[in-house]
Amino acid sequence: MAGKVANPVERKIERAEQRCVNAACGARYGLRERIYVCAKCGETLEIDCHLARPSDPLAVRERWAAAKANPKLPRDASGVWRYQEMLPFDDDAPFVTLFEGNTPLLQAPRSAKYCGLAGLRLKHQGYNPTGSFKDTGMAAAMTQAVISGARTAICASTGNTAASLAAYAARAEFQAAILLPRGQVSAAKLAQSLDYGALVLEIEGNFDDCMRLVQELGDEPSIYVANSINPFRIEGQKTVAFEMMEQCSWRVPDHVVVPGGNMGNSTALGKGFQELLDMGLIARLPKLSVIQAEGAAPVARLFASLSPAQLAGEAELPERLAVVENPKTLATAIKIGAPVSWKKALRAVIRSRGQVISVSEQEIADAKAIIGRDSIGCEPASATTVAGIKKLVAAGHIRRDEDVVAVLTGHQLKDPDYMSNYHRGTLALPVGEKDAKPVHGAFQNAPERVAATKSAILASLKQRH
Numbered sequence: 001m002a003g004k005v006a007n008p009v010e011r012k013i014e015r016a017e018q019r020c021v022n023a024a025c026g027a028r029y030g031l032r033e034r035i036y037v038c039a040k041c042g043e044t045l046e047i048d049c050h051l052a053r054p055s056d057p058l059a060v061r062e063r064w065a066a067a068k069a070n071p072k073l074p075r076d077a078s079g080v081w082r083y084q085e086m087l088p089f090d091d092d093a094p095f096v097t098l099f100e101g102n103t104p105l106l107q108a109p110r111s112a113k114y115c116g117l118a119g120l121r122l123k124h125q126g127y128n129p130t131g132s133f134k135d136t137g138m139a140a141a142m143t144q145a146v147i148s149g150a151r152t153a154i155c156a157s158t159g160n161t162a163a164s165l166a167a168y169a170a171r172a173e174f175q176a177a178i179l180l181p182r183g184q185v186s187a188a189k190l191a192q193s194l195d196y197g198a199l200v201l202e203i204e205g206n207f208d209d210c211m212r213l214v215q216e217l218g219d220e221p222s223i224y225v226a227n228s229i230n231p232f233r234i235e236g237q238k239t240v241a242f243e244m245m246e247q248c249s250w251r252v253p254d255h256v257v258v259p260g261g262n263m264g265n266s267t268a269l270g271k272g273f274q275e276l277l278d279m280g281l282i283a284r285l286p287k288l289s290v291i292q293a294e295g296a297a298p299v300a301r302l303f304a305s306l307s308p309a310q311l312a313g314e315a316e317l318p319e320r321l322a323v324v325e326n327p328k329t330l331a332t333a334i335k336i337g338a339p340v341s342w343k344k345a346l347r348a349v350i351r352s353r354g355q356v357i358s359v360s361e362q363e364i365a366d367a368k369a370i371i372g373r374d375s376i377g378c379e380p381a382s383a384t385t386v387a388g389i390k391k392l393v394a395a396g397h398i399r400r401d402e403d404v405v406a407v408l409t410g411h412q413l414k415d416p417d418y419m420s421n422y423h424r425g426t427l428a429l430p431v432g433e434k435d436a437k438p439v440h441g442a443f444q445n446a447p448e449r450v451a452a453t454k455s456a457i458l459a460s461l462k463q464r465h
């Protein structure tokens with residue numbers, strides 16, 4: 001067939017299906033069924049791609065490398081769609097793309113030293129089209145939205161998800177609608193969504209009301225729900241594992257460390273690595289560790305309470321998570337008290353023998369400044385990784401000479417106020433409340449006033465050198 005590229009993976013896509021993550025339920029649904037949670041038990045769903053182990057795994061690696069070096073199809077220029085044989089879409093699917101993925105793996109020597117490591121690499125998902133890791137998942141979710149025949153995509157979000165949905169919906173010629181509690185969201189956070197033309201609806205209610213409305217609206221045939229419960233988003237996001245392995249020349253890192261909010265990112269990475277292992281493309285899993293902010297750390301708390309048998313994967317994990325009612329952190333992208341994907345993420349961490357820990361606001365802020373000194377900008381949530389790695393090294397969970405990759409999730413300019421406040425010494429948690437706790441800028445770099453003379457400037461340069 002014209003334009004058809006030889007594919008070394010025997011595709012089983014016709015058998016791919018959605019399955020309930022609750023093993024005791026085990027319900028399965030077709031890919032085309034527009035369903036966001038299990039109809040039988042209400043749990044979240046995941047996609048089982050039924051990938052077949054290729055007879056020659058090296059041929060798969062070679063096809064991906066060739067597609068990247070010399071894209072023959074438009075979709076090969078996307079860091080998601082290049083890995084199409086791993087995704088639950090047919091070859092002729094209406095791929096929605098803004099050329100997401102293709103993000104760099106950056107050396108971070110100062111951050112490594114700060115953590116007590118010989119070396120550290122940062123996979124920066126903030127280089128995506130709208131500045132966050134959400135874009136890889138949204139490319140897949142919006143493609144599925146087009147397949148579904150819907151006309152409007154909705155979500156309830158104040159930040160990165162909203163911006164990503166707005167951009168991808170616009171590209172797919174969909175209407176995007178973003179539901180928010182009235183008067184509780186800053187205009188700056190929504191600026192990207194407004195620019196991409198999304199309909200922003202300020203609801204007379206709280207965030208829970210918005211979530212409830214999104215679920216109710218999901219019954220409408222014309223409406224597609226792109227919230228975190230959407231399992232297709234995990235499919236797009238898992239490609240970061242594939243791209244990371246290519247950039248590591250297929251040498252599996254000892255540790256991969258990610259921030260933990262809704263836990264979609266850790267779920268996706270865990271799924272991506274597991275699929276590579278199942279297909280014989282890698283020989284072992286990296287230890288996957290997740291770092292939460294202290295004031296929004298329900299999974300880290302649960303993890304700390306697990307028995308040795310549970311940590312070893314020999315006993316059932318708890319069915320329930322004690323949610324944090326009023327999460328508090330300046331790292332807004334992970335300010336989540338009831339993470340949607342905690343169960344899938346926790347399983348991936350335990351399977352790989354990783355850790356889930358939390359770090360303080362002070363630790364996040366200082367780690368962010370150190371990452372900055374490596375000439376790498378990121379949003380505050382991303383910096384939990386470096387703060388967490390420092391603690392994991394100190395606790396002996398990561399050895400000094402081990403190979404560590406951390407995933408940064410968002411762009412530096414997602415939250416410029418945070419940086420400005422840190423360097424000027426005005427950062428505090430929680431903002432505007434009477435128990436506000438100042439965060440000391442240990443690596444503070446405030447602007448300096450100087451007289452309008454050459455000698456004053458030279459004196460300043462000499463002093464700060």
Ligand SMILES: [Zn+2]
Binds near residue numbers: 022025026039041042
């Ligand atoms: Zn179920």
